[in-house]
Amino acid sequence: MSYSIADLEQLHLFYRQQLLTDTVPFWFPRSFDRELGGFLLMRDADGSLLDDDKAVWIQGRATWLLATLYNTVDKNPEWLEGARLGYEFLNRHCFDSDGRMFFHTTRDGRPIRKRRYFFSETFYVIPAAAYAKASGDPAAAYNARKVFGQCIDYATTPGLLPPKYTRERSSKGIGVPMIMINTAQQLRETIGDDRCDSWIMRWIDDIQANFVKDDIRCVMEQVSPGGQIIDHIDGRTLNPGHAIEGAWFILHEARYRNNEPRLMALGTRMLDYMWARGWDKEHGGILYFRDVYDRPVQEYWQDMKFWWPQNETIIATLLAFLLTSEERYAEWHRAIHDYAYTKFHDPVHGEWFGYLHRDGNIAQTAKGNLFKGPFHLPRQEWYCMKLLESYLK
Amino acid sequence: MSYSIADLEQLHLFYRQQLLTDTVPFWFPRSFDRELGGFLLMRDADGSLLDDDKAVWIQGRATWLLATLYNTVDKNPEWLEGARLGYEFLNRHCFDSDGRMFFHTTRDGRPIRKRRYFFSETFYVIPAAAYAKASGDPAAAYNARKVFGQCIDYATTPGLLPPKYTRERSSKGIGVPMIMINTAQQLRETIGDDRCDSWIMRWIDDIQANFVKDDIRCVMEQVSPGGQIIDHIDGRTLNPGHAIEGAWFILHEARYRNNEPRLMALGTRMLDYMWARGWDKEHGGILYFRDVYDRPVQEYWQDMKFWWPQNETIIATLLAFLLTSEERYAEWHRAIHDYAYTKFHDPVHGEWFGYLHRDGNIAQTAKGNLFKGPFHLPRQEWYCMKLLESYLK
Numbered sequence: 001m002s003y004s005i006a007d008l009e010q011l012h013l014f015y016r017q018q019l020l021t022d023t024v025p026f027w028f029p030r031s032f033d034r035e036l037g038g039f040l041l042m043r044d045a046d047g048s049l050l051d052d053d054k055a056v057w058i059q060g061r062a063t064w065l066l067a068t069l070y071n072t073v074d075k076n077p078e079w080l081e082g083a084r085l086g087y088e089f090l091n092r093h094c095f096d097s098d099g100r101m102f103f104h105t106t107r108d109g110r111p112i113r114k115r116r117y118f119f120s121e122t123f124y125v126i127p128a129a130a131y132a133k134a135s136g137d138p139a140a141a142y143n144a145r146k147v148f149g150q151c152i153d154y155a156t157t158p159g160l161l162p163p164k165y166t167r168e169r170s171s172k173g174i175g176v177p178m179i180m181i182n183t184a185q186q187l188r189e190t191i192g193d194d195r196c197d198s199w200i201m202r203w204i205d206d207i208q209a210n211f212v213k214d215d216i217r218c219v220m221e222q223v224s225p226g227g228q229i230i231d232h233i234d235g236r237t238l239n240p241g242h243a244i245e246g247a248w249f250i251l252h253e254a255r256y257r258n259n260e261p262r263l264m265a266l267g268t269r270m271l272d273y274m275w276a277r278g279w280d281k282e283h284g285g286i287l288y289f290r291d292v293y294d295r296p297v298q299e300y301w302q303d304m305k306f307w308w309p310q311n312e313t314i315i316a317t318l319l320a321f322l323l324t325s326e327e328r329y330a331e332w333h334r335a336i337h338d339y340a341y342t343k344f345h346d347p348v349h350g351e352w353f354g355y356l357h358r359d360g361n362i363a364q365t366a367k368g369n370l371f372k373g374p375f376h377l378p379r380q381e382w383y384c385m386k387l388l389e390s391y392l393k
Numbered sequence: 394m395s396y397s398i399a400d401l402e403q404l405h406l407f408y409r410q411q412l413l414t415d416t417v418p419f420w421f422p423r424s425f426d427r428e429l430g431g432f433l434l435m436r437d438a439d440g441s442l443l444d445d446d447k448a449v450w451i452q453g454r455a456t457w458l459l460a461t462l463y464n465t466v467d468k469n470p471e472w473l474e475g476a477r478l479g480y481e482f483l484n485r486h487c488f489d490s491d492g493r494m495f496f497h498t499t500r501d502g503r504p505i506r507k508r509r510y511f512f513s514e515t516f517y518v519i520p521a522a523a524y525a526k527a528s529g530d531p532a533a534a535y536n537a538r539k540v541f542g543q544c545i546d547y548a549t550t551p552g553l554l555p556p557k558y559t560r561e562r563s564s565k566g567i568g569v570p571m572i573m574i575n576t577a578q579q580l581r582e583t584i585g586d587d588r589c590d591s592w593i594m595r596w597i598d599d600i601q602a603n604f605v606k607d608d609i610r611c612v613m614e615q616v617s618p619g620g621q622i623i624d625h626i627d628g629r630t631l632n633p634g635h636a637i638e639g640a641w642f643i644l645h646e647a648r649y650r651n652n653e654p655r656l657m658a659l660g661t662r663m664l665d666y667m668w669a670r671g672w673d674k675e676h677g678g679i680l681y682f683r684d685v686y687d688r689p690v691q692e693y694w695q696d697m698k699f700w701w702p703q704n705e706t707i708i709a710t711l712l713a714f715l716l717t718s719e720e721r722y723a724e725w726h727r728a729i730h731d732y733a734y735t736k737f738h739d740p741v742h743g744e745w746f747g748y749l750h751r752d753g754n755i756a757q758t759a760k761g762n763l764f765k766g767p768f769h770l771p772r773q774e775w776y777c778m779k780l781l782e783s784y785l786k
Contacts, residue, residue: 042626050688051626110561168503233435233444233762295443296759300748301694303756355693357750363696366689369626 003321003330005392011318011337012388019381020073026351026367027374028066032082036108038089039082041373045365046349052107056094058373060123063087064186065374065382067130071190072386080134087131087140090124099150104370116162118154121147122183129190141191148187152199155180171230173222174211177203178246185252204250208266211243217273218292219243233298238290240278241309247271248316251323264323271316275332278309283359284339286313304363305356308376310340315383322391352377394727395720398785404711404730405781412774413466419744419760420767421459425475429501431482432475434766438758439742445500449487451766453516456480457579458767458775460523464583465779473527480524480533483517492543497763509555511547514540515576522583534584541580545592548573564623566615567604570596571639578645597643601659604636610666611685612636622685630690631683633671634702640664641709644716657716664709668725671702676752677732679706697756698749701769703733708773715784745770 003011026047031039038059042051063086070079093109094101101120104113125148132140154160155176165171181203188196210227211220221239224230247270254263278286286309289302313336321329343360344352346367354372355363366372396404419440424432431452435444456479463472486502487494494513497506518541525533547553548569558564574596581589603620604613614632617623640663647656671679679702682695706729714722736753737745739760747765748756759765 044689053625106561111559112562113558165506166504168499169505232446296437296757296762298759298762300697300699300756304693306693358756363693363751364689366691369689369691371691 001331001334002325002327003333008388008392012385012392015381015385015388019378019385022345022350023374023378023381024065024069026349027062028082029078031062031374032085033089033107034085036089037085037092038109039086040107041368042370043366043368045346045353045367047367050366050369053112053370054089054105054107054109055370055373056090056101056103056105056120057123057371058368058375059086059089059094060120060127061375062373063090063127064123064130065378067127067134068382070134071130073382083127083131083134087127090127091143094120094124116164118151118161119179121151121154122179125151125183126186129187133190144187144191145193148183148193148195151180151183152195169230169232170225171222171235172210172225174207174220174243174246177206177211178242178249181246181249181253185249185256200253204253204263204266207246207250212266212270212273214269216292218277219246219270219274220292229292233295236292236295237297237299237302238274238277238292239288239309240274240290241286241288241306241312243274244271244278244286244309244316245312247274248312248319251316251319255319255323259323267316268320268324268326268329271320271329275313275317278313279332279335280305280358284335285343285356285360286310286336287358303358305343305358305360307340307344307352307354307372310336310344311376311380314340315380318384319387322387394724395718396714396723396726401781401785405778405785408774408778408781412771412778415738415743416767416771416774417458417462419742420455421475422471424455424767425478426482426500427478429482430478430485431502432479432766433500434761435763436759436761438739438746438760440760443759443762446505446763447482447498447500447502448763448766449483449495449497449513450516450764451761451768452479452487453483453513453520454768455766456483456520457516457523458771460520460527461775463527464523466775476520476524476527480520483520484536487513487517509557511544511554512572514544514547515572518544518576519579522580526583537580537584538586541576541586541588544573544576545588562623562625563618564615564628565603565618567600567613567636567639570599570604571635571642574639574642574646578642578649593646597646597656597659600639600643605659605663605666607662609685611670612639612663612667613685626688626691629685629688630692630695631667631670631685632681632702633667633683634679634681634699634705636667637664637671637679637702637709638705640667641705641712644709644712648712648716652716660709661713661717661719661722664713664722668706668710671706672725672728673698673751677728678736678749678753679703679729680751696751698736698751698753700733700737700745700747700765703729703737704769704773707733708776711777712780715780 031041033040038054039062041058044050063083066079067083093105102111103115105111125144128140128144181200184196184200187193210223247267250263251267254260277290280287285305288304289297289299291297317329317333351367353362357363424434426433431447432455433445434451437443456476459472460476486498495504496508498504518537521533521537574593577589577593580586603616640660643656644660647653670683673680678698681697682690682692684690710722710726744760746755750756
């Protein structure tokens with residue numbers, strides 16, 4: 001069954017309510033670290049603090065959220081204050097002397113761990129750009145653009161960052177073009193940058209040429225440098241929720257380009273392929289990992305339900321429905337929305353649990369840790385709210 | 394209820410039967426790679442090959458198993474042939490030019506991944522030593538002793554291997570003294586080495602002084618360099634099955650030293666503490682991770698049941714019972730043995746599944762992958778068989 005205008009109005013109200021009266025208040029302002037900067041985000045189900053360490057990805061993402069809410073929802077000075085706390089913590093403590101960023105610091109910003117990936121850097125670009133728009137600070141805009149340029153270098157210069165594997169089996173992951181598309185989209189939509197339009201199309205072309213396999217109806221998570229399937233246990237592993245996130249980044253771009261047919265077709269195909277592979281027909285929800293040939297995957301927890309693949313699928317199915325009016329996307333959206341808000345949402349303390357067993361029971365109760373914080377859920381609620389607003393007005 | 398002599402005789406027969414007619418035949422000889430050396434061990438439930446890559450840990454452990462069976466169970470020439478295939482593959486393909494070992498190679502031995510740990514090296518020492526004994530090859534004995542010396546250097550020289558964390562939060566794991574105790578015990582019991590006795594006692598002293606916390610009845614998985622609990626989400630994480638493995642290494646040493654009271658008390662205390670923290674009172678079996686203060690742990694799959702913690706607990710409880718005659722160890726052994734052989738054993742194709750959900754359902758079906766192969770299960774069956782033999786004769 002498709003969605004009526006009244007259904008969409010109700011969804012809009014629901015996401016707005018959840019975002020502003022449930023999700024955001026779980027985190028803020030209590031997580032502001034007004035003493036030492038940044039945020040205290042590693043919290044148990046009831047909001048009590050599990051750890052005062054600071055995960056750099058999550059510090060950047062929380063900063064992005066607060067600045068984005070300020071820019072697009074309400075000029076709430078508390079949100080701007082929070083964005084400044086986060087942005088200044090990132091600048092003061094999260095860069096190493098080589099220009100790379102750390103992954104994990106103490107509460108007072110001493111570095112504990114640095115990793116070989118540049119996701120910390122992309123999660124610096126988007127908050128710096130959003131904060132530049134919110135605050136008008138030209139240095140933040142300069143920094144966002146500078147680090148975006150460094151990310152382009154990391155993404156396009158083989159060997160610039162230490163590889164995980166030897167040259168005997170080089171591979172490339174869909175994560176790099178995906179994160180770069182989203183980073184460039186965010187930069188473009190906040191402070192603008194002439195590089196974004198062309199780079200976004202190059203990364204979309206990379207995904208289409210190398211990762212999307214129409215003959216087997218699949219989006220690969222990693223491939224050889226030439227785009228071949230690496231027929232070994234790691235190379236066969238699919239991450240359906242991640243590919244579906246990539247699908248909506250591309251549908252978002254299709255919409256930006258007046259519903260460009262090639263991008264509409266590519267994004268919906270990616271969603272179709274990975275819904276078929278990721279949706280759990282028995283219990284509902286998106287499974288974490290699958291094997292391209294339905295063999296066992298290396299990761300033993302591959303059938304768990306994590307919060308974020310559900311968030312990304314809620315966005316992708318709603319966006320696909322609004323772009324195409326095809327009934328199946330409304331049906332899928334209804335299925336994933338109902339599953340996720342029934343199983344993941346905590347009606348007692350707000351926000352979502354992060355980790356369920358396949359059957360939907362809670363595997364662990366933390367709302368925030370080194371990888372989970374105020375990002376995928378509030379981004380989903382914010383994105384769907386804004387998207388519906390633009391269709392309903 | 395305690396164990397009678399008849400019970401122990403039945404257990405002995407059971408482990409012998411399982412080892413020789415179920416576990417070992419699942420793997421060998423079909424996994425021998427007579428063409429390219431080493432073993433093809435990444436297999437699905439029915440034994441079909443999932444991947445022809447070779448995981449260096451598992452190549453070494455399989456070599457150890459075959460040489461040990463040859464040395465201690467039966468002079469089966471097929472086992473010696475297999476041990477030689479594995480030992481030669483390790484020598485030809487698994488060492489980097491800096492003397493460190495790789496983690497993962499292609500079928501023909503081209504390196505795919507090297508890691509910062511030296512577990513590949515310890516899983517070279519024990520098969521080289523066992524193969525030296527089986528074959529009489531003096532070069533294998535020389536190599537085992539040489540790499541054992543390198544492992545001592547890695548274990549005792551801070552900074553020799555690249556650290557995962559910065560100096561801001563240095564830590565040390567119980568894994569290093571544990572693996573070194575077991576490596577030295579294996580070396581001593583095959584070809585002998587004058588360094589073993591004193592090093593074993595130093596590593597046991599390290600565990601007692603730094604990792605065993607009698608005031609809170611706990612064995613820590615990692616601590617600060619001075620032995621303090623690191624009260625952050627990673628530092629609080631316990632691995633009960635691993636600590637219980639450490640307990641039996643120490644009980645094994647107690648037995649070697651004529652039931653030395655201090656080691657008996659230390660090993661049984663470690664088992665007592667971690668049984669209380671790891672045994673799942675609701676579903677049975679040993680849980681994977683727990684938090685020292687019962688808070689959520691970072692790893693979302695912490696409540697899964699893996700095969701190897703059950704194997705280590707079967708050994709530890711049987712050994713504790715035979716050393717102390719205390720009834721509770723017979724009860725614990727019965728509980729873990731019955732749970733594990735009911736839930737993990739595959740009566741159709743033999744061997745055990747590796748990964749169950751907390752409730753005992755199978756999460757994935759692989760019998761062999763990058764981390765699972767012919768080691769913990771056959772070692773448990775072999776160790777318990779030999780142990781019972783020595784008590785029953």
